[in-house]
Amino acid sequence: xxxxxxxxxxxxxxxxxxxxxxxxxxxxxxxxxxxxxxxxxxxxxxxxxxxxxxxxxxxxxxxxxxxxxxxxxxxxxxxxxxxxxxxxxxxxxxxxxxxxxxxxxxxxxxxxxxxxxxxxxxxxxxxxxxxxxxxxxxxxxxxxxxxxxxxxxxxxxxxxxxxxxxxxxxxxxxxxxxxxxxxxxxxxxxxxxxxxxxxxxxxxxxxxxxxxxxxxxxxxxxxxxxxxxxxxxxxxxxxxxxxxxxxxxxxxxxxxxxxxxxxxxxxxx
Amino acid sequence: xxxxxxxxxxxxxxxxxxxxxxxxxxxxxxxxxxxxxxxxxxxxxxxxxxxxxxxxxxxxxxxxxxxxxxxxxxxxxxxxxxxxxxxxxxxxxxxxxxxxxxxxxxxxxxxxxxxxxxxxxxxxxxxxxxxxxxxxxxxxxxxxxxxxxxxxxxxxxxxxxxxxxxxxxxxxxxxxxxxxxxxxxxxxxxxxxxxxxxxxxxxxxxxxxxxxxxxxxxxxxxxxxxxxxxxxxxxxxx
Amino acid sequence: xxxxxxxxxxxxxxxxxxxxxxxxxxxxxxxxxxxxxxxxxxxxxxxxxxxxxxxxxxxxxxxxxxxxxxxxxxxxxxxxxxxxxxxxxxxxxxxxxxxxxxxxxxxxxxxxxxxxxxxxxxxxxxxxxxxxxxxxxxxxxxxxxxxxxxxxxxxxxxxxxxxxxxxxxxxxxxxxxxxxxxxxxxxxxxxxxxxxxxxxxxxxxxxxxxxxxxxxxxxxxxxxxxxxxxxxxx
Numbered sequence: 001x002x003x004x005x006x007x008x009x010x011x012x013x014x015x016x017x018x019x020x021x022x023x024x025x026x027x028x029x030x031x032x033x034x035x036x037x038x039x040x041x042x043x044x045x046x047x048x049x050x051x052x053x054x055x056x057x058x059x060x061x062x063x064x065x066x067x068x069x070x071x072x073x074x075x076x077x078x079x080x081x082x083x084x085x086x087x088x089x090x091x092x093x094x095x096x097x098x099x100x101x102x103x104x105x106x107x108x109x110x111x112x113x114x115x116x117x118x119x120x121x122x123x124x125x126x127x128x129x130x131x132x133x134x135x136x137x138x139x140x141x142x143x144x145x146x147x148x149x150x151x152x153x154x155x156x157x158x159x160x161x162x163x164x165x166x167x168x169x170x171x172x173x174x175x176x177x178x179x180x181x182x183x184x185x186x187x188x189x190x191x192x193x194x195x196x197x198x199x200x201x202x203x204x205x206x207x208x209x210x211x212x213x214x215x216x217x218x219x220x221x222x223x224x225x226x227x228x229x230x231x232x233x234x235x236x237x238x239x240x241x242x243x244x245x246x247x248x249x250x251x252x253x254x255x256x257x258x259x260x261x262x263x264x265x266x267x268x269x
Numbered sequence: 270x271x272x273x274x275x276x277x278x279x280x281x282x283x284x285x286x287x288x289x290x291x292x293x294x295x296x297x298x299x300x301x302x303x304x305x306x307x308x309x310x311x312x313x314x315x316x317x318x319x320x321x322x323x324x325x326x327x328x329x330x331x332x333x334x335x336x337x338x339x340x341x342x343x344x345x346x347x348x349x350x351x352x353x354x355x356x357x358x359x360x361x362x363x364x365x366x367x368x369x370x371x372x373x374x375x376x377x378x379x380x381x382x383x384x385x386x387x388x389x390x391x392x393x394x395x396x397x398x399x400x401x402x403x404x405x406x407x408x409x410x411x412x413x414x415x416x417x418x419x420x421x422x423x424x425x426x427x428x429x430x431x432x433x434x435x436x437x438x439x440x441x442x443x444x445x446x447x448x449x450x451x452x453x454x455x456x457x458x459x460x461x462x463x464x465x466x467x468x469x470x471x472x473x474x475x476x477x478x479x480x481x482x483x484x485x486x487x488x489x490x491x492x493x494x495x496x497x498x499x500x501x502x503x504x505x506x507x
Numbered sequence: 508x509x510x511x512x513x514x515x516x517x518x519x520x521x522x523x524x525x526x527x528x529x530x531x532x533x534x535x536x537x538x539x540x541x542x543x544x545x546x547x548x549x550x551x552x553x554x555x556x557x558x559x560x561x562x563x564x565x566x567x568x569x570x571x572x573x574x575x576x577x578x579x580x581x582x583x584x585x586x587x588x589x590x591x592x593x594x595x596x597x598x599x600x601x602x603x604x605x606x607x608x609x610x611x612x613x614x615x616x617x618x619x620x621x622x623x624x625x626x627x628x629x630x631x632x633x634x635x636x637x638x639x640x641x642x643x644x645x646x647x648x649x650x651x652x653x654x655x656x657x658x659x660x661x662x663x664x665x666x667x668x669x670x671x672x673x674x675x676x677x678x679x680x681x682x683x684x685x686x687x688x689x690x691x692x693x694x695x696x697x698x699x700x701x702x703x704x705x706x707x708x709x710x711x712x713x714x715x716x717x718x719x720x721x722x723x724x725x726x727x728x729x730x731x732x733x734x735x736x737x738x739x740x741x
Contacts, residue, residue, distance in 0.1 A: 030704070034705060
């Protein structure tokens with residue numbers, strides 16, 4: 001095989017992947033992808049707008065990094081402070097809130113630490129920490145939105161987590177849940193991932209409902225002034241669709257095990 | 270008619286390995302025609318001498334020159350090794366290989382290889398892998414591969430060392446015929462009978478040095494050196 | 508144990524029903540890994556042969572380097588390719604990140620040292636056999652390499668298959684540079700990682716069994732095509 005034929009092969013592969021209809025790359029968080037909502041929304045988006053949305057499922061930190069580098073056209077994440085900084089740095093033209101779901105505390109069904117009896121998320125965490133060696137806690141530890149939410153709750157509880165009982169796994173939601181199931185440990189998870197999770201083992205939902213656990217998703221179109229190649233028009237069309245009544249009906253109608261996962265809260269322009 | 274590559278001149282040729290001299294210094298001129306037989310005990314430098322002449326060894330000292338100084342010098346010599354090199358190809362493709370290197374198309378090269386195989390009496394399935402051949406057949410194949418370019422000079426390093434009498438006789442017949450066709454042959458052997466049968470002249474080596482050189486018949490009638498006499502008589506030297 | 512049997516059952520069900528998603532990701536896995544193996548062979552086989560035949564000053568260093576590169580961690584390769592192909596990287600304008608081409612590039616980097624190294628060993632052994640003959644016949648450098656590569660082709664097939672084996676089972680690099688995008692860059696291994704993440708072990712195992720079957724099928728197919736087993740004396 002000659003160098004020329006290698007180039008031809010590469011070129012053919014490249015063209016094959018570039019020749020499809022309008023494609024838009026969007027970085028989303030694992031928790032969103034694991035919810036299963038994407039599989040409901042994407043076919044309808046393609047039908048209504050002609051845009052094929054390709055999802056890159058990563059942690060919030062990497063999702064924002066992809067947007068900053070211009071490797072995706074838009075980002076859908078849930079980490080308010082990081083999002084504001086992202087917009088302030090000019091990486092996105094603006095931030096648009098779409099919907100929220102909530103986090104829950106999951107743990108061993110016997111709840112030896114008594115975390116379920118608490119009235120606030122912070123108190124629930126404090127109970128887990130107070131149990132010492134009697135209860136383990138698995139942390140995502142991957143700088144994701146969920147991880148950041150967890151750290152905010154520890155802070156609210158006035159606790160700096162650490163020690164043998166605190167296991168930082170540095171992985172996605174699914175992998176972290178697998179670990180928690182294997183160790184019969186407590187973990188902060190988003191409701192969607194939990195309901196879709198197949199390997200629950202002896203884990204059960206321990207605590208829910210505190211406003212501190214609400215998890216706002218926002219849409220960030222990558223700034224075409226920074227990256228002229230991004231598909232700004234498609235990103236705009238997608239935003240219009242995500243904030244439309246069609247999206248509202250689909251998002252609020254999505255249920256797992258009879259439970260509504262997401263609440264639509266986009267404000268019309 | 271292109272000018273011949275012979276004569277070959279060796280001037281003070283020496284070969285050293287790991288500081289030890291294994292050949293030389295040798296000074297001689299190889300010209301004329303016929304078969305030169307290189308004789309001598311094991312380790313006397315027969316193989317090294319042939320390899321030096323053919324250009325397979327880098328000389329440690331001295332120089333070696335052919336009558337010409339171009340590509341023809343390499344193309345018009347051939348070498349048959351003591352253990353035939355078996356290429357992982359069919360018998361016919363082994364024989365045709367040198368022609369393929371010269372850019373002869375596969376079909377023509379194969380036809381010439383088949384003709385040559387028939388001429389030298391290599392009666393085997395030519396499409397079979399070369400590994401199925403017997404020892405004698407392998408050496409005939411190697412000989413055919415060496416002859417296919419019709420070389421001016423043919424070197425053979427103990428080609429019959431591990432062959433039975435019948436195979437040896439066949440090889441000798443092929444060599445005699447090649448000589449008659451004008452090929453200059455230089456061959457080493459430890460078989461005195463074979464040397465007697467084939468030698469037009471003799472190069473006798475001992476401890477890496479050329480100690481006797483002369484026409485075959487004269488050498489066998491009255492060798493000049495005691496070493497050569499002992500070798501011919503089959504004496505065990507100290 | 509139950510997961511294992513569920514996985515086997517699910518693998519059979521996916522295969523029998525010719526599940527569309529399964530066919531798609533299997534097709535991509537094959538395309539990417541075969542493509543990478545072909546490109547890596549085109550680089551690695553002549554490179555291995557060249558190193559085996561030529562004497563040069565840094566030869567030993569190059570061989571040692573090649574052997575060390577066989578153990579390259581795929582994730583690191585993925586990251587480096589990612590950074591280079593990123594829109595903010597030196598080759599960003601090509602727009603290759605998160606495409607099958609990027610996956611091929613990363614796997615070529617992982618697989619080439621393996622193919623070159625095995626090819627080097629194979630050719631070196633054959634070169635020892637052929638050395639005197641090829642020098643005697645006055646074969647040019649190029650002719651020597653062509654002869655050695657052709658006559659060692661069965662050993663080189665093994666080199667290619669070793670490379671393919673590494674490519675088809677590789678997940679770290681293609682996850683990073685491909686992004687595991689559904690209907691675009693999702694391959695068998697990244698799908699397995701995804702299903703494991705979802706806790707769906709049965710599905711993950713089913714895909715794993717398909718992957719193993721695929722690797723075996725490709726090996727058998729190539730061996731049959733080349734007739735290695737029939738003329739095993741070579």
